[in-house]
Amino acid sequence: MAIRKAGWRWRITGAMLTLAVMWGGFVAIRPADQVVLTIGEPYEQVRLQSRSTLPIATQDNSIDLHVKRPAALRFSDIQYGFVTPAAKFLSIYADAHGYVRSITLSPQVETLPLDATMAILLDLQNQLQRGGWRPILVGRHPPMMDTPQTRALMRANLAPQTFWLAGNKYQVSIDVRRFVHENRPADERYLITLQLSGPPLMEDRPNE
Template identity: 65%
Template structure:
């Protein structure tokens, strides 16, 4: 009896190991989730063309869908396209007609060290420039470049923010914040937020 019980436990343990190994292989081989959209297109069309966990739209209401598994955003406008890293927080809002009005995301799956944060900020802003987006209000809100002065500003919890326009079609607000854990005051962690919408309601200042 004891031998049969040990054999059963051994088979169960082997089955669990095989399952874990198979799941790990599947997870590595499985393409990353991706939300593909432009502002103004039908939300349900976004769900069909994306590989994501966005839920169905609520009919006849203004609302938004959240991903429950990290997904990158691929903004698919023919001219102003860009791609973000995977985001644990990503929401797509839509109007009463079911059309996409805005996207808000933090392009990361956890709060990040400053080096990783600066790498993401630099890449996103470079993509925007290459795609024809224009930085506005640059005198008071310059681009977030990887310099000692900008790093010091971010570390000081000044919460720098930048504003970008794509002609009269879209706008982006990009900002970064520092988080300090009460039990780990020296542990620097940062969160980026990107808000995409259109058409623009933010105006440039005279002289930039």
Template identity: 65%
Template sequence: MTKTRTNKLRWWAAGLILGLAAMWGMYVKAGPADEVVLTIGESYQQVREQSRSTLPALTSDNTINLYVRRPAVLRFSDPQYGFVTPTAKLLSLYADQDGKVTQLTLSPQLETLPLEDAMSIVVKLQDQLRRAHWRPILTADHPPIADTPTMRANIRTGADPQTFWLAGNKYQVSLDIRRLKHESRPNDERYLIALQLSGPPLMTDQPAS
């Protein structure tokens, strides 16, 4: 095989790989997003069957941290208290000894975000909770996160506000937003949201004064 023909084959192979990569990228963008569908208390196996996701099989070694390997939307499917999150790169479920889902933790974003974008996600999630009849609790010390100049200033200084919500006597959610600081980039403002969802035992509201 001549050197010229070898070079042509290399260029052809490289072009084919790039073309396939571009086609795959278009397919991923055009295709439906992964989705984890669940309610607290369902069997983990049922969650896997009704979801379109990369959740792993349940074994005796991994009941604590069952995480997706590809970003996915969470659809909390309780008929009364349901809500949907933006696509989460970090989404992890926890199952008990009976294989039932007891808790989940997620960060409803694909990367750390500017404060403007992070606040928008948090406010919209809280609006969903309100519409689905969740109620905020412990509001004296942990009020719902509001997009105000004061709240933004507090978050920028590391206040890390956290808010708590109850759905009847069935579920609870904690939601917070915090700034991530990089030692090498102290002026780079990036923010991370964390949402935790679980069932009983539930937190209780503060007693009336």
């Protein structure tokens, strides 16, 4: 009897291990989540065309329609489109008629070291420039460059920002903040925030 019970235990254990391996393989080959949208699209259309955990919109949650699992953003405007890395925080605001009006995300799944943060910032800005976006308010908020001065601002947690316009259609703001763990003051970690919306747009003031 004891031998028979032990045999069943081994079979159950083997089955569980097989399921674990199969699940791991599924996760490995499953396409990464991606939210696909343009500003002004119906939210339900965005939800259906995206591969994500975006919820069904209700009267209670339309101001914060956020993903439950990390997802990249693919802004699908033909001229001004761009793609971000996967974001753990990604939230859409839809108006009372169900149309997407803005999106806020941090294009990362965790706070990142300075070098990795800078790489994402530069890639995002390069995509904007290639797509015809124009930086504004450059007197006080120039595009972020990988320079000692920019890194010093980031290390000092002075929250450098940059602002961009896409014709008369869209605007983007990008900022970065430093997070310091009280037990690891030398561990530099950073969080990028990108906000995308449509009109009314900011006005460019070349001297600001």
